[in-house]
Amino acid sequence: xxxxxxxxxxxxxxxxxxxxxxxxxxxxxxxxxxxxxxxxxxxxxxxxxxxxxxxxxxxxxxxxxxxxxxxxxxxxxxxxxxxxxxxxxxxxxxxxxxxxxxxxxxxxxxxxxxxxxxxxxxxxxxxxxxxxxxxxxxxxxxxxxxxxxxxxxxxxxxxxxxxxxxxxxxxxxxxxxxxxxxxxxxxxxxxxxxxxxxxxxxxxxxxxxxxxxxxxxxxxxxxxxxxxxxxx
Amino acid sequence: xxxxxxxxxxxxxxxxxxxxxxxxxxxxxxxxxxxxxxxxxxxxxxxxxxxxxxxxxxxxxxxxxxxxxxxxxxxxxxxxxxxxxxxxxxxxxxxxxxxxxxxxxxxxxxxxxxxxxxxxxxxxxxxxxxxxxxxxxxxxxxxxxxxxxxxxxxxxxxxxxxxxxxxxxxxxxxxxxxxxxxxxxxxxxxxxxxxxxxxxxxxxxxxxxxxxxxxxxxx
Numbered sequence: 526x527x528x529x530x531x532x533x534x535x536x537x538x539x540x541x542x543x544x545x546x547x548x549x550x551x552x553x554x555x556x557x558x559x560x561x562x563x564x565x566x567x568x569x570x571x572x573x574x575x576x577x578x579x580x581x582x583x584x585x586x587x588x589x590x591x592x593x594x595x596x597x598x599x600x601x602x603x604x605x606x607x608x609x610x611x612x613x614x615x616x617x618x619x620x621x622x623x624x625x626x627x628x629x630x631x632x633x634x635x636x637x638x639x640x641x642x643x644x645x646x647x648x649x650x651x652x653x654x655x656x657x658x659x660x661x662x663x664x665x666x667x668x669x670x671x672x673x674x675x676x677x678x679x680x681x682x683x684x685x686x687x688x689x690x691x692x693x694x695x696x697x698x699x700x701x702x703x704x705x706x707x708x709x710x711x712x713x714x715x716x717x718x719x720x721x722x723x724x725x726x727x728x729x730x731x732x733x734x735x736x737x738x739x740x741x742x743x744x745x746x747x748x749x750x751x752x753x754x755x756x757x
Numbered sequence: 758x759x760x761x762x763x764x765x766x767x768x769x770x771x772x773x774x775x776x777x778x779x780x781x782x783x784x785x786x787x788x789x790x791x792x793x794x795x796x797x798x799x800x801x802x803x804x805x806x807x808x809x810x811x812x813x814x815x816x817x818x819x820x821x822x823x824x825x826x827x828x829x830x831x832x833x834x835x836x837x838x839x840x841x842x843x844x845x846x847x848x849x850x851x852x853x854x855x856x857x858x859x860x861x862x863x864x865x866x867x868x869x870x871x872x873x874x875x876x877x878x879x880x881x882x883x884x885x886x887x888x889x890x891x892x893x894x895x896x897x898x899x900x901x902x903x904x905x906x907x908x909x910x911x912x913x914x915x916x917x918x919x920x921x922x923x924x925x926x927x928x929x930x931x932x933x934x935x936x937x938x939x940x941x942x943x944x945x946x947x948x949x950x951x952x953x954x955x956x957x958x959x960x961x962x963x964x965x966x967x968x969x970x971x972x973x974x975x976x
Contacts, residue, residue: 582858582891594847601853608846620833624821631823632807666807 537562540576540588542569543734544742546691547599548587553687554603556728558610600630603684615684629670629677630688637663637689641707646699646743647750657705664713672715675722686723692716693724694733698740702747762787765801765813767794769965772824773812774916774955779828781951782907783835825856828912841909855895855902856913863888867917871927871966872975882928889936896942907949915952918943922959923966 537555539562541548555562567576567586579588580597589596589605596605607615616623640663644656667689671677677685692708700706710717723729764780764787766773780787792801792811804820805813814821814830821830832841842849866888869881892914896902902910921932921943933940946952970976 591847596847596850596854598854598857601850601857604853605846605850608849620830621816621819621821623833624826624830627826627829628821628823631826 534561536590536592538565538590539563540565540567540573540579540590541586542567544739545586546695547585549732549734550599550687550690551587551589551602551606552732553690553729554606554615556732557615557682558606558613560606560610600634600684600688603630603687607684613681615678615682615687617679617683626678626684629667629685632663632666633685633689633692637667637692641696641699645703645705645707646747649751653703657707660707661712664707664716668713668716671719674719676719682723682726682729686719690723690729693720693729694736695739696720698736698743702740702743760785761815761817763790763815764788765790765792765798765804765811765815767792767811769957769962770811771916771920774919774957775824775912776812776814776827776831777955778907778912778916778951779831779841781955782839782841782912783831784838785831785835825860825913828909832909839906841903841907841912843904843908852902852909855892855910858888858891859910859913863892863914863917867920867924870924871970872973874975878928882930885924886932886935889932889939893936893938896938900945901942907946907951911946915943915946916956918947919956919959919962920966923963926963927966927970 537560539548539551539555541552541564543566552564565573565575567573569586572584576586576588577584579590579595583597585597587597587599587602589602591605591609596602603615616626637660640656640659645653645660648656676682677689696707708717708720724733762780762785764773764776766776766789768791777789790800792798794811797809801811801813802809804815805811805822808822810822812824812827814827816830816834821827828841842852863885866881866884869877870885873881895910899905901907902914925932947956967976
């Protein structure tokens, strides 16, 4: 008699876009933990009804759906992943070290991304200079934090590395487009070393989005933003 | 070894109040240190060099910064009682989502209510009420966002209650008229000592907001 095998596999879906550095965090985390998942590719100009149903408040990617449970916001998703699949932990046990990791992840989103994305990529002239100066300040804090460590998480990739990981690929593209170097090897040697280490780490290196496509996209974003500022 | 806990704070800050509630809920004895934000202390600059802001918690010489990160830290470091977060990962994610929503959306809007005028003010009021209605939806029929007891989202949001009078007076509207469930929830929270002792007098907060408006050239 045939034995029926019930499929006990979990259903894990990630709603993402090819370019999103936020969705990439989720993909990295799942792959680092060896979790199988399906990707649902979204077009942000034409969002699927399912995405709008799952994330009615922000209407953004990434969204994680795990056996019907919906989680939104990339940093919230990362903590969910870490608590659900305990292999290769992203956060340390010690409360203070945990708080520290969360702090740097948040700093990356609140400050670093704002000054580099909003200030340097999308602006020009004096505004860009201000964005650049602010970015230098922010990068110096990261330099001080990473000094003496292989990753922000210590010997292995942690939450802060994943949250800041966009610096190891997307930043190169920003630098190329605006013609400015932000993570200068001489100014920020430890951060430059981390960038290399992270960019080439297994799994991370296999999942970067297409560079040329990103250049095209970011150039368009920059031009659109600068065009908007032109007086009529 | 006794725990040494110091909270660098500013009386009117809803972010600081979050931490006061969290420490009170856990029964942690601490030194409250009122900070002069116009002339920041060497200790604040040393303990929070990146943001130079309050609240900053110092626990046995090590600092923790950013109010929600501090609240989670307090929950982790003093595990024995009053957990703020549920144990189930999905429920924890929901809780974190709503606290993040409060910081990302609600706070920015409230600032506009006491600084903006005309159309911008009307827009901010509308957005604020919409956010409160979403929060009412999340609360549902529960006494607290945390269920039967105060939880992370309650701690994250209830400090703003002592600023409601300032919002209503500056914005010339009634929050209770639009969102009675939120007011009922806030009053329920205020019955808890950890909350009533941590929130400031709304009239004092309003005086402070008037001073800020003068300083910012709003009035």
